[in-house]
Amino acid sequence: xxYFAQQLINGLVLGSIYGxxxxxxxxxYGIVGMINFAHGDIFMxxxxxxxISFLLLVSLGLTAIPLILLLVLLVAMAVTALYGWTVxxxxxxxxxxxFRLAPMLSAIGMSFVLTNYSQVAQGARVKPVPPIITGGxxxxxxxxxxxxxLSNMQIMVVLVTIVLLxxxxxxxxxxxxxxxxxxxxxxxxxxxLLGVDVDRTISMTFVIxxxxxxxxxxxxxxxxxxxxxxxxxxxxxxxxxxxxxxGIGSLPGAVLGGLAIGLIETLWSAYFSxxxxxxxxxxxxxxxxxxxPTGLLGRPEVEKV
Amino acid sequence: MTAATPLLAIRGLRAAYGKIEAxxxxxxxxxxxxxxxLIGANGAGxxxxxxxxxxxxxxxxxxxxxxxxxxxxxxxxxxxHLRIAQSPxxxxxxxxxxxxxxxxxxxxxxxxxxxxxxxxxERVFALFPRLKERVMQRGGTLSGGEQQMLAIGRALxxxxxxxxxxxxxxxxxxxxxxxxxxxxxxxxxxxxxxxLIVEQNANHALKLAHRGYVMVNGLITLAGTGAELLQRPxxxxxxxxxxxxx
Numbered sequence: 335x336x337y338f339a340q341q342l343i344n345g346l347v348l349g350s351i352y353g354x355x356x357x358x359x360x361x362x363y364g365i366v367g368m369i370n371f372a373h374g375d376i377f378m379x380x381x382x383x384x385x386i387s388f389l390l391l392v393s394l395g396l397t398a399i400p401l402i403l404l405l406v407l408l409v410a411m412a413v414t415a416l417y418g419w420t421v422x423x424x425x426x427x428x429x430x431x432x433f434r435l436a437p438m439l440s441a442i443g444m445s446f447v448l449t450n451y452s453q454v455a456q457g458a459r460v461k462p463v464p465p466i467i468t469g470g471x472x473x474x475x476x477x478x479x480x481x482x483x484l485s486n487m488q489i490m491v492v493l494v495t496i497v498l499l500x501x502x503x504x505x506x507x508x509x510x511x512x513x514x515x516x517x518x519x520x521x522x523x524x525x526x527l528l529g530v531d532v533d534r535t536i537s538m539t540f541v542i543x544x545x546x547x548x549x550x551x552x553x554x555x556x557x558x559x560x561x562x563x564x565x566x567x568x569x570x571x572x573x574x575x576x577x578x579x580x581g582i583g584s585l586p587g588a589v590l591g592g593l594a595i596g597l598i599e600t601l602w603s604a605y606f607s608x609x610x611x612x613x614x615x616x617x618x619x620x621x622x623x624x625x626x627p628t629g630l631l632g633r634p635e636v637e638k639v
Numbered sequence: 640m641t642a643a644t645p646l647l648a649i650r651g652l653r654a655a656y657g658k659i660e661a662x663x664x665x666x667x668x669x670x671x672x673x674x675x676x677l678i679g680a681n682g683a684g685x686x687x688x689x690x691x692x693x694x695x696x697x698x699x700x701x702x703x704x705x706x707x708x709x710x711x712x713x714x715x716x717x718x719x720h721l722r723i724a725q726s727p728x729x730x731x732x733x734x735x736x737x738x739x740x741x742x743x744x745x746x747x748x749x750x751x752x753x754x755x756x757x758x759x760x761e762r763v764f765a766l767f768p769r770l771k772e773r774v775m776q777r778g779g780t781l782s783g784g785e786q787q788m789l790a791i792g793r794a795l796x797x798x799x800x801x802x803x804x805x806x807x808x809x810x811x812x813x814x815x816x817x818x819x820x821x822x823x824x825x826x827x828x829x830x831x832x833x834x835l836i837v838e839q840n841a842n843h844a845l846k847l848a849h850r851g852y853v854m855v856n857g858l859i860t861l862a863g864t865g866a867e868l869l870q871r872p873x874x875x876x877x878x879x880x881x882x883x884x885x
Contacts, residue, residue: 514747
């Protein structure tokens with residue numbers, strides 16, 4: 335039981351990171367109907383920006399860890415958002431009215447560009463950082479000496495995810511920008527007829543998705559203590575799987591899918607084999623899609639109009 | 640008010656979808672305070688004309704003068720800021736937004752204060768009390784007639800100077816269609832709202848309108864006052880007798 339509880343905690347933490355990335359996939363799919371294959375690399379860029387800004391702030395002589403982390407968070411979100419905006423502007427917008435596959439191919443190209451750019455600019459070696467947030471709590475000590483641990487780092491990942499999701503939900507459901515985003519998702523022509531600048535709204539969608547992915551990148555950096563130029567690939571595929579599992583286009587679905595993938599992966603590794611954890615995650619995806627083709631919270635394509 | 644310049648003047652307008660030319664040189668004028676009806680058979684280009692005013696599709700030739708200014712190359716989203724509003728073909732309400740949010744989408748284009756918005760909302764609810772009853776309901780769950788009311792209400796929320804209505808009575812029960820026509824008449828008489836209305840129901844539209852245009856295959860073939868057009872034998876034959884009576 336203790337072992338299970340521990341895996342549950344680990345799974346939820348990993349799932350939070352996937353969920354933050356998955357939102358970017360699902361938002362972009364909802365509004366422009368394409369899978370942004372470069373989104374995983376935006377997550378990787380976010381991790382690097384967090385690392386670089388952390389080192390910069392430390393070399394400037396800052397010592398207060400909470401202040402440093404807050405600044406790192408803001409810098410990572412801002413700079414990565416700029417990357418997201420730029421990718422949309424140069425690789426997707428010119429192809430908006432082209433045939434459907436064109437922006438997808440362009441997205442795969444952008445993914446290679448970002449991966450290789452990071453490799454050239456930052457080197458191919460794994461970049462480690464020493465643990466920055468340490469300590470934690472022992473929740474329960476079992477009779478056989480197995481203790482359920484909850485680290486401060488894990489608490490932070492989950493708290494940051496919850497706060498960001500709350501802010502993001504508020505933005506989508508209560509603000510004018512959020513309403514415009516939903517309008518563009520449902521009927522771009524009508525949105526334009528009502529005075530919504532569709533291009534600008536789409537840009538903002540990429541900006542917000544990239545900002546959330548950068549937070550995931552920063553959490554990954556702090557949690558696993560390392561980043562590398564290739565980490566966006568697998569994390570991106572996992573988060574994309576999470577978005578599809580939850581129902582692509584659905585925001586709560588992305589988070590739910592992220593948590594599900596995180597839990598499946600962790601529990602499978604704990605009870606069966608680490609080597610096959612990805613097989614398990616993708617198998618569950620296939621099984622769910624066979625019985626629920628639109629994912630857990632997806633809506634059917636046909637709507638009463 | 641300058642009675643000499645029409646609020647909207649369309650001159651030699653051409654538009655096409657790919658290679659298919661839908662408008663082949665259309666001339667239409669609408670004066671401030673007028674209701675103008677555009678009638679014609681399916682596929683004559685009526686809806687295309689409505690959408691071309693908003694630049695979707697873009698005009699290939701000709702002019703669209705609003706208040707004397709050519710708007711034929713203004714981006715679509717900026718045209719709404721000139722306070723031209725459209726209740727388009729197929730209603731196009733946002734199905735996964737509440738009635739309140741749909742109406743708010745219409746109001747967003749104005750820089751009005753919350754109080755002004757509230758009073759416009761009250762006017763819309765006075766015209767269509769059904770919308771008030773369903774204010775928190777999702778647009779997609781409304782009946783066809785309610786969706787039509789919502790589409791018109793949304794257009795009115797921008798306090799338009801020119802209202803474009805595309806087939807407001809399509810698929811509606813006669814009683815509801817009459818309610819909608821009554822609402823348009825009221826808005827025109829009380830607020831001086833200028834309206835361009837496209838209708839297949841020529842009888843209703845020409846009775847409502849001050850003037851009318853008849854469109855055939857992308858061209859205006861007849862123009863006159865509503866009463867004149869109603870008397871024309873070719874109109875009666877083509878659009879009234881044998882067509883749908885109301």
